[in-house]
Amino acid sequence: MDTLVRTAPRAVVLAASVHCRDSGYPVVQRFVTGSRVPQSMSRATTGDPVVILRQDLLAIRHTAQPPHVVLALSGELDVLPFLVELWRPRIGASALDDHYDPAPVVAGIDPAAFLADLSCVHRAARLWDGGDHSTALTPAEIAARRVEAGDCLIMQASPSPADRRAEGAAALAHHLNPSATLVNDPRQPAPKAELLPPSFLRPVPDALEEWKARLEPVTALRPHPRTDHGVESVQWRARRPLHPERLADALPTVMAGVLRSRGHLWMSSRPEAVVTWRSAGGHLELQEAGHWLELDAESVWRAASPQRRTLASWFWHDYYGERRNEITFIGTDLDRDRLRSALDAALLDDTELSLGADGWAGFADPLLGDQPH
8 A cells, every 4th residue: 555655645545344244234444545535434334345435436536536546455355356346337327437447456465474375275254246245265265366356466575585485475476467567565665666667557448348357257367488486387278078077086186286276167067057167275166157158149148258259269169169178277396297187087088078968967976066957
């Protein structure tokens, strides 16, 4: 926050923390700083965080008209889904696009906390995802999502020169989000030009569509081409469905040394469904997330983002459509050949493939359970 405010000293800061409860809407605490902004806006309210922050942003624009507003979101929010809901146009309501141009998303990283969270999968925390409910996620998943959501990552400096955690955290962040700009936060205040690139005060064209595209189920982490401080990325792709039992047997080999992985699967037990693959630390989650695009499903095509439709056209197969497997693995000391061979061995062979979807339905599925009727 100090880095952002030093970069844009006339900005109004709207900071929000969300305290999720077991049921009902959470408590939203807001703190507002800046000239001409009434301090009465800093208060706690129970309700939908999207509605509350929309009203606050519109009130700030009406009363103060600042050149920049820094919207500081706390760790209790799943950033990208929340921003999509916050910016989505509402029928009969003033659109935020009429008053604000979204700038890049900036994430702050405490190296020690980031590395510790990535190893924590034994408990769950609840995040508000922008809808009408909260989602339980491991601290490892939360830490990975926070880094992946940022267009700019500000890395907190280590407390001493002997502490090398910042270097390891920076290397891992580069692989989690290769397109992000990494800024090392100095221990002492620095001139404006050394803090944040000027581009991070400029509007992002089509920001809403960009956020939505990054949440599509048919996405995978972009592999980083280099190995940094022992951290590397491995991508696996295949154009056949997976046998669920053989995939389950392959998991110990596949996940050895993996810190983060993300992608999507074509499972023979669920040939119509996109199955998302997401792991952080030692926790792996497979989940149905919509359907593959079909030529005759116009409503599904319209609901998909332009990026999803473009990807489907690139990978389109006359028989399989867009169905495919794609996962990117990030970790240390990964055995690329062994990992890829283990996943290749889990694909259907020619005899199994010839059975078609009706035959595949008979395969036992220890990962996702029995095929629903």
